[in-house]
Amino acid sequence: MTGVPEPSQTFAKPGRLFVVSGPSGSGKSTLVARALADLPRPIHVSVSATTRPPRPGERHGIDYYFWTPDQFDQAIHNDQFIEWAHVHGHRYGSLRSEVEPYLAQGIDVLLEIDVQGADTVRRLYPQAKCIFVMAPSLADYEKRLRARGTESEESLQRRLQTAQYELQQAARYDCVIVNDDLERAAAALRACLSC
Ligand code: 5GP
Numbered sequence: 001m002t003g004v005p006e007p008s009q010t011f012a013k014p015g016r017l018f019v020v021s022g023p024s025g026s027g028k029s030t031l032v033a034r035a036l037a038d039l040p041r042p043i044h045v046s047v048s049a050t051t052r053p054p055r056p057g058e059r060h061g062i063d064y065y066f067w068t069p070d071q072f073d074q075a076i077h078n079d080q081f082i083e084w085a086h087v088h089g090h091r092y093g094s095l096r097s098e099v100e101p102y103l104a105q106g107i108d109v110l111l112e113i114d115v116q117g118a119d120t121v122r123r124l125y126p127q128a129k130c131i132f133v134m135a136p137s138l139a140d141y142e143k144r145l146r147a148r149g150t151e152s153e154e155s156l157q158r159r160l161q162t163a164q165y166e167l168q169q170a171a172r173y174d175c176v177i178v179n180d181d182l183e184r185a186a187a188a189l190r191a192c193l194s195c
Pocket of ligand 1: 021049088112117
């Protein structure tokens with residue numbers, strides 16, 4: 001869902017916070033979109049800010065807020081992030097404005113962030129439910145990243161190296177989903193988001 005909630009939308013309870021992490025090439029964005037399409041309640045998917053340049057087809061304000069390093073520095077200075085991290089050579093951060101107004105209005109929020117960001121969120125929001133998405137094997141990450149065709153060889157190798165570290169963090173998550181079949185994995189994610 002999009003749009004900051006209107007003040008008139010009041011709910012009894014604060015919304016719940018969900019974190020979805022997983023190595024590049026785990027198919028987590030597609031999986032999240034598929035799972036949310038069939039979820040009976042709205043969940044706001046937080047739009048992060050990043051210093052990474054947009055890929056073809058990516059839109060500012062939809063996929064990310066694509067900021068210059070100076071804009072990102074300014075946002076850190078202004079305490080606009082609940083967390084931010086260096087990932088694959090760029091900076092990414094979750095904005096307070098994408099999280100706090102929604103939770104306050106009783107709307108659940110989902111953050112698609114890396115394992116460092118998940119650590120910060122666990123400290124700030126101990127009730128957050130953290131979900132890890134992985135591909136069936138290490139070879140699948142490379143296959144999926146190459147098929148996506150969005151990364152240079154250097155970026156692809158960097159992402160594969162990071163994947164090995166990220167996979168070691170899976171045991172720290174509340175739910176682990178193996179994304180071997182989209183429909184099955186989407187059903188598993190919906191179950192995690194519903195309990
Ligand atoms: P990509 O460049 O493929 O869109 O994302 C690279 C990585 O950055 C992914 O693991 C993604 O989950 C993570 N990421 C995206 N937004 C954020 C954020 O706001 N904070 C953190 N810590 N990681 C993020």
